[in-house]
Amino acid sequence: MATENEGPRRKSSDLLNSDLYPDLIESGGLVSAILHASRANGIELGPVRPGSESKDSHFVSAVTDSDRGPMRISLGVEERWFSISIESNTHTWASGGTQDIASAIKVLETWQKGVSLQQLNTLFPFMHYDDLAQARELGDPVATQWRQILAEGDPFFSQTLLHTIHSNDRLRTLFPFLSHGTLRLARDHSDRTAGEIWITPLRTGEHQVESTTPGEPEKVIERADQVIDAVIELLDRP
CATH class of the missing domain: 3.40.50 (Rossmann fold)
Incomplete structure (x- = not known):
């Protein structure tokens, strides 16, 4: 019963x-x-x-x-x-x-x-x-995901900054997502626990750069050309 x-x-x-x-x-x-x-x-x-x-x-x-x-x-x-x-x-x-x-x-x-x-x-x-599932099966989805994001863009994220980030040899190896104007860069496309770095444009024209890893501080970057350095700094943290 x-x-x-x-x-x-x-x-x-x-x-x-x-x-x-x-x-x-x-x-x-x-x-x-x-x-x-x-x-x-x-x-x-x-x-x-x-x-x-x-x-x-x-x-x-x-x-x-x-x-x-x-x-x-x-x-x-x-x-x-x-x-x-x-x-x-x-x-x-x-x-x-x-x-x-x-x-x-x-x-x-x-x-x-x-x-x-x-x-x-x-x-x-x-x-x-x-195509992305096919690329995952072949073991290299990162390049395919970047190609799709660069082609589609996002109305809330600068296409110029997106191309600049992609042009960096190190950042190009991170798996990108674009969601509601935030670019999320996954450290490991196959492991969600590896963490991400988020880049969010602010209304002031600045960019907020933060890591999903607990304890790491977020930064507000005044100039777009400083965003890459801020991301790499977070990547280099032990």
Whole structure:
């Protein structure tokens, strides 16, 4: 019996559209349906768990793992759709979807076997990836990310300063993000714990330079040509 805090136990039919997902209702939700369809197709995915900590998550989302990160399936609401996201700890490798649960499971199995992005797309044309994911797979996403940022720019960040930062041999090796006018330079594109340096233009025309590493002071730089020196100073801190 459910406790007072848990509330009444819900059934798959309470959350799933019977016209779209009769098979999932019969199985008891998405997680159970994936396990059932895997066995029926002779596929061994390993443990499959709900996609979130919500008590009803197992009805509508599921996650299993690969050597390159988690793989998620979630359900469409307005049409029968198994949305697939193949991820890592820092980014998405590929995404797509299908109306057929068996095809979705075969995508996960195929990725677990170690295929490349190109091979995955060839086998399952509904799975898509971008240039940055391809560059990550090849081991050098930094140059691709810089190329995209330099081409797209940001209305709140000086394009001249952006090119100046990129022209510095050392700063060009950092992985860049542009978000709401702030240029974020990641020390290691594969490790979020390695920290970032942020460059933010201020309304006064100055620039604030700061590190996400605890204990390191932020600086307000008066001239744009001093920004690079301030960033390198933060990089050189032990």
